[in-house]
Amino acid sequence: MIQGRKHKMQNNALLTAKSKKDQESADNPHFPEKRHSEYLIGEWTLASVAGNDLKAMELVTSSVQTLSLAENRLARLQMAVAEATRNAIEHGNQYSSDLLITLQVLICPGIVIVRIRDQGEQLRISEPADLATKLAAPQTGRGWGLYLIKRLVDHWQFRNEANGHVIELLLYHKQTKDDNRSEKKDLPLSSQIYILENNGEKT
Amino acid sequence: MKITVRQIGNVTIITPEGKITIGDGDVALRTSVREALENGSSNLLLNLGNVTTIDSSGIGELVSSYTSTSSRGGKLKLSNLPAKVTDILHITQLITVFEVYDNEKEALDSF
Numbered sequence: 001m002i003q004g005r006k007h008k009m010q011n012n013a014l015l016t017a018k019s020k021k022d023q024e025s026a027d028n029p030h031f032p033e034k035r036h037s038e039y040l041i042g043e044w045t046l047a048s049v050a051g052n053d054l055k056a057m058e059l060v061t062s063s064v065q066t067l068s069l070a071e072n073r074l075a076r077l078q079m080a081v082a083e084a085t086r087n088a089i090e091h092g093n094q095y096s097s098d099l100l101i102t103l104q105v106l107i108c109p110g111i112v113i114v115r116i117r118d119q120g121e122q123l124r125i126s127e128p129a130d131l132a133t134k135l136a137a138p139q140t141g142r143g144w145g146l147y148l149i150k151r152l153v154d155h156w157q158f159r160n161e162a163n164g165h166v167i168e169l170l171l172y173h174k175q176t177k178d179d180n181r182s183e184k185k186d187l188p189l190s191s192q193i194y195i196l197e198n199n200g201e202k203t
Numbered sequence: 204m205k206i207t208v209r210q211i212g213n214v215t216i217i218t219p220e221g222k223i224t225i226g227d228g229d230v231a232l233r234t235s236v237r238e239a240l241e242n243g244s245s246n247l248l249l250n251l252g253n254v255t256t257i258d259s260s261g262i263g264e265l266v267s268s269y270t271s272t273s274s275r276g277g278k279l280k281l282s283n284l285p286a287k288v289t290d291i292l293h294i295t296q297l298i299t300v301f302e303v304y305d306n307e308k309e310a311l312d313s314f
Contacts, residue, residue, distance in 0.1 A: 083258065
């Protein structure tokens with residue numbers, strides 16, 4: 001099931017999220033808190049079934065085609081959206097036919113934001129900050145999605161809400177100097193570090 | 204996903220074609236690597252030249268294959284990486300983990 005619509009430019013409230021200074025862990029993302037007004041350009045709901053991760057990728061691709069993103073930037077966004085949507089389907093909604101995924105694409109000058117919301121129970125994000133730690137864990141062939149997402153987009157944040165979870169992926173239109181590097185640096189756009197409030201466990 | 208397995212000298216060359224993604228190639232790759240190891244191969248070369256798409260599950264399988272081989276005292280190397288796969292390995296920093304070669308000959312000579 002897919003329901004959706006493309007929006008004409010309409011104002012959308014700035015993101016709000018609980019933040020706390022000076023309590024940083026290596027896992028916490030830096031996400032620019034203050035931005036220009038955002039415009040919602042696309043919104044869809046998807047069923048929590050396998051394959052809708054790719055559908056989400058297609059929908060986002062379609063909605064940003066007028067932005068003229070560089071090919072490698074678009075490829076990164078596509079992959080991050082597919083991975084994040086799959087996490088929402090699998091770990092968030094756990095393939096429940098009663099629970100939906102909401103996909104939103106927002107733009108503001110120079111920036112694309114994709115917001116993916118599920119309706120699952122509380123999750124804890126637990127992701128090693130570095131590759132060595134990641135490789136030291138038992139390798140099952142799974143569990144690389146969030147690691148990948150973190151490195152594909154310029155900023156990301158995850159939060160638990162009353163009725164599910166939201167992950168937001170932010171990508172600048174223009175290629176950053178990090179695009180061709182194997183190691184990215186945090187961009188000093190915000191001193192606000194988002195603190196995750198979790199009760200559960202996420203793989 | 205189609206996987207071809209060849210033996211050249213003491214190296215088992217595994218060549219997947221198509222996607223290495225969740226539910227589409229990831230298990231097949233894992234099975235091929237496991238079978239090669241169980242058959243006594245300790246030098247594995249993954250020729251990824253015909254891989255069209257890879258996702259986090261594919262990345263996970265590459266890492267899992269590498270650690271499985273290494274834990275048995277073997278070596279797993281990569282060759283013929285498409286640009287997309289190269290980019291993903293750079294993004295994930297896994298390019299620093301795998302031995303990567305431009306072509307099979309260079310890879311075979313390295314074992």
